[in-house]
Amino acid sequence: MSGPLVSHDYVEVRDLTVDFDGFKAIQGVDVTFLPGRLHFLIGPNGAGKTTLVDALTGLSRGTGSAEFRRKDLLGMKAHEIVHLGVGRTFQTASVFEKSSVLQNLDIAAGMHRKALGLLLPRRTVPERVEQVLETIGLAALAHRPAGILAHGQKQWLEIGMLLVQDARVMFLDETVAGMSADEREGTGELLRRIAGERTIVVIEHDMDFMRSYADFVTVMHAGKVLAEGTVSEIQAEPRVQEVYLGTVAEVGSNG
Amino acid sequence: MSITTSDAPEVHGAEPAAPEAALSPKRSFRSDLVRTYGPLLGIGVLALLLLVWAPGSLSPFRLGNLGKYCCWALAAVGIGLAWGRGGMLVMGQGVFFGLGGYAMAMHMKLEAAGPGKVPDFMQLYGNGTMPSWWEPFRSGPFTLFAIIALPAVVSFVLGYAILKRRVKGAYFAILTQALAVAFSTLLIATIKQTGGFNGLNTFTKFFGQNLYDPAVKKNIYMIAAGLLIVCLVIVWQLYRSRYGELLVATRDAEERIRFLGYDPANIKLAAFVVAAIMASIGGAMFVPIAGIISPSNVDATASIMLIAGVALGGRASLLGPAVGAIVVGYGQTTLSEQFPTQWIYFQGGLFIVVLLFLPFGITSLLPKLKELASRRRITGESAA
Numbered sequence: 001m002s003g004p005l006v007s008h009d010y011v012e013v014r015d016l017t018v019d020f021d022g023f024k025a026i027q028g029v030d031v032t033f034l035p036g037r038l039h040f041l042i043g044p045n046g047a048g049k050t051t052l053v054d055a056l057t058g059l060s061r062g063t064g065s066a067e068f069r070r071k072d073l074l075g076m077k078a079h080e081i082v083h084l085g086v087g088r089t090f091q092t093a094s095v096f097e098k099s100s101v102l103q104n105l106d107i108a109a110g111m112h113r114k115a116l117g118l119l120l121p122r123r124t125v126p127e128r129v130e131q132v133l134e135t136i137g138l139a140a141l142a143h144r145p146a147g148i149l150a151h152g153q154k155q156w157l158e159i160g161m162l163l164v165q166d167a168r169v170m171f172l173d174e175t176v177a178g179m180s181a182d183e184r185e186g187t188g189e190l191l192r193r194i195a196g197e198r199t200i201v202v203i204e205h206d207m208d209f210m211r212s213y214a215d216f217v218t219v220m221h222a223g224k225v226l227a228e229g230t231v232s233e234i235q236a237e238p239r240v241q242e243v244y245l246g247t248v249a250e251v252g253s254n255g
Numbered sequence: 256m257s258i259t260t261s262d263a264p265e266v267h268g269a270e271p272a273a274p275e276a277a278l279s280p281k282r283s284f285r286s287d288l289v290r291t292y293g294p295l296l297g298i299g300v301l302a303l304l305l306l307v308w309a310p311g312s313l314s315p316f317r318l319g320n321l322g323k324y325c326c327w328a329l330a331a332v333g334i335g336l337a338w339g340r341g342g343m344l345v346m347g348q349g350v351f352f353g354l355g356g357y358a359m360a361m362h363m364k365l366e367a368a369g370p371g372k373v374p375d376f377m378q379l380y381g382n383g384t385m386p387s388w389w390e391p392f393r394s395g396p397f398t399l400f401a402i403i404a405l406p407a408v409v410s411f412v413l414g415y416a417i418l419k420r421r422v423k424g425a426y427f428a429i430l431t432q433a434l435a436v437a438f439s440t441l442l443i444a445t446i447k448q449t450g451g452f453n454g455l456n457t458f459t460k461f462f463g464q465n466l467y468d469p470a471v472k473k474n475i476y477m478i479a480a481g482l483l484i485v486c487l488v489i490v491w492q493l494y495r496s497r498y499g500e501l502l503v504a505t506r507d508a509e510e511r512i513r514f515l516g517y518d519p520a521n522i523k524l525a526a527f528v529v530a531a532i533m534a535s536i537g538g539a540m541f542v543p544i545a546g547i548i549s550p551s552n553v554d555a556t557a558s559i560m561l562i563a564g565v566a567l568g569g570r571a572s573l574l575g576p577a578v579g580a581i582v583v584g585y586g587q588t589t590l591s592e593q594f595p596t597q598w599i600y601f602q603g604g605l606f607i608v609v610l611l612f613l614p615f616g617i618t619s620l621l622p623k624l625k626e627l628a629s630r631r632r633i634t635g636e637s638a639a
Contacts, residue, residue, distance in 0.1 A: 103500050121495045
C-alpha cells in the first residue's frame with residue numbers, strides 16, 4: 001500500500017448529512033482532510049464529530065459525498081474502506097485482549113494476506129511489525145497479552161495497528177482521553193512523527209492537547225462546521241468562543 | 256491493568272529503550288519449543304492410549320463403547336474450534352453428526368439389502384419402492400464423498416445466511432438448536448424414506464467386510480480412533496496458524512476485526528464448516544460401531560450432550576473437548592446402566608455446574624495447579 005503520494009490521497013467531504021430516523025446528527029458538512037498535518041476535529045458533546053467519522057468509515061450511512069482516491073467512501077462497506085487505506089480507532093481502546101501485542105499487530109498487518117497463507121503459523125516477525133513495535137514503544141512488551149497494557153499503551157497499540165496497515169488516512173477518536181500528562185505528550189510526539197505524508201484526523205476534547213499539536217482545526221457544533229483554521233485563527237473566532245463559553249475563552253486568554 | 260505507566264517505555268524521544276527491550280521480546284528457544292510442540296505430545300499420549308493400549312486391554316464390548324465416545328469426540332473437537340476459539344455456541348451439531356451418520360447408514364442399508372434390492376423397512380412401511388435420492392448411496396466412494404461434501408455444503412449455506420446477518424451470542428445458539436429440533440422432527444416424519452423414529456439399523460456389512468467379525472469390529476474402532484487423532488492434529492495446526500490467531504481475535508473483538516479490513520463472517524464461517532465436517536465424520540463412524548442411527552442420536556438432547564463434553568473438557572483447549580466427550584460418554588454408559596432414566600438430569604446438572612464453576616473446563620485447572628505448586632515452592636524457599 002505504501003505508494004508515492006498521489007494527488008488523490010486526501011479526503012474531500014461534501015454536503016455530508018447523517019440522518020438517524022429524522023434526527024440530523026450531521027447536516028451539510030463540507031470538510032477536506034489533507035495529508036501531512038495533524039487535523040483536529042473539536043466541538044462540544046453531540047456536535048457530530050464521531051458521527052462524521054462513523055459515516056466515513058462505514059459504520060453509519062450518510063448522504064452527500066466523501067471522496068478518497070476517486071472513490072466515494074459513503075457507499076462502501078467497513079472492511080472495503082480499510083482496504084482503501086482509511087483506518088480508525090475507537091473512543092474505548094479496543095485491542096484483542098487475549099492476544100499478544102505482537103499478534104495484535106500481525107493480525108492488523110495481515111489484511112492483504114491470501115487465505116491459504118493463513119493456515120501457516122507465523123515464523124518470523126514481519127519487518128514492518130518490528131518497525132512499528134519500535135515506533136510505538138512497545139517492543140519490550142511484544143509477547144505480553146494486550147489486556148495487561150496500560151490505557152495509554154492500548155491506544156498506542158491501536159495506532160500501531162493502523163501503522164502496520166500503512167493506513168493513509170487515520171481517524172483517531174479521543175485518543176488522549178483518560179491519559180496521564182506524560183502519556184499525552186508521548187502521544188502527541190508519536191502523532192507528529194507518523195504524520196509525514198499521512199492524513200491524520202484527531203477528534204479531541206482536550207484543548208491543551210489541541211493547542212500543543214494541532215496544525216489545523218475544524219470546529220463542529222450541532223452537526224455543522226462552525227469554523228476552520230489554525231489554532232490562533234479559531235481561538236480568535238467569536239462564534240467558537242460563544243459555543244465553548246468559558247472553555248475556549250479561557251484558552252484564548254491563556255494563549 | 257497490572258502494569259503502571261511508569262513501567263512503560265516512553266514513546267517519545269528516539270533513544271533506544273534500555274537493554275531489557277532487546278532481551279525480553281525474544282522468548283527462550285526452549286519455551287517456544289514447549290509451547291509449540293507440547294500439545295503435540297498430548298495428542299501423542301492420547302494416540303498411544305486409544306490406538307495401542309485400548310485395543311490390547313479392553314474387551315470387544317468396552318472397545319466398541321470407546322469407539323462410540325471417539326465418534327462423539329470427533330464432533331467435540333469441531334465444537335471446540337467453533338465455540339472455544341470462534342465464540343459460536345453451536346447447539347445443533349447433531350444435524351451434521353446426523354448427515355454423516357445417515358449417509359453412511361443408507362450405504363450400509365443398501366449393502367445389507369444386496370445389489371438392486373430395496374431396504375427392508377421400505378417394504379414394511381411403504382410400497383417397496385425406493386426414493387431416487389437413495390440410489391447414489393449404493394456406491395461406496397460416493398458415500399464417502401457425501402460424508403464430507405454434504406455437511407460442508409449445508410453448513411456453508413446455513414452459516415453464510417446466519418453469520419453474514421451478524422447473528423451471534425444466544426441468538427446463534429438458539430437458532431442452531433432449533434435446526435437440530437427441526438432435523439430430528441423431519442426424520443421422524445419421513446418414516447418411509449428414513450426409517451422414522453426407529454432410524455436405520457440391522458446392518459451386516461461395512462464396505463464388504465462382515466460386521467459380525469471381531470477383527471473387523473476392531474478395525475472399525477481403529478479407524479474411528481485414528482480419525483480422531485488426525486482431526487486433533489488438523490486442529491492443532493489451525494490453532495497455531497495465523498488463522499487460529501485471527502479466529503480468537505474475532506471471538507474477542509469482532510468489530511475491531513471488521514475495522515482492520517477483514518470480514519469476520521468469513522473467518523467464522525470457515526470454522527463453522529470445519530466443525531460440521533468433523534461432526535459428520537463422527538456420525539459416519541458412529542453407525543458401523545453402534546449399529547444404528549436414529550433421530551435420538553441427532554436431536555437437541557444429543558447435541559447438548561456433545562456440548563456438555565466440550566464444556567467439561569475445556570472448550571478453548573486443544574485436547575479438552577475430545578477428552579471431555581470421552582468422559583461424558585463413559586459417564587453416560589456407566590450411570591445409565593444404574594440410573595437409566597435419571598442420566599439426562601445428571602448430564603444437564605453437569606453442564607450447569609461446569610459452566611458456573613469451571614467455565615473453561617477441567618483443562619483450565621492445569622495452569623492453576625502449576626501456579627499453586629510454584630507458589631508453594633516459592634513460599635517454601637522463602638521460609639527456608
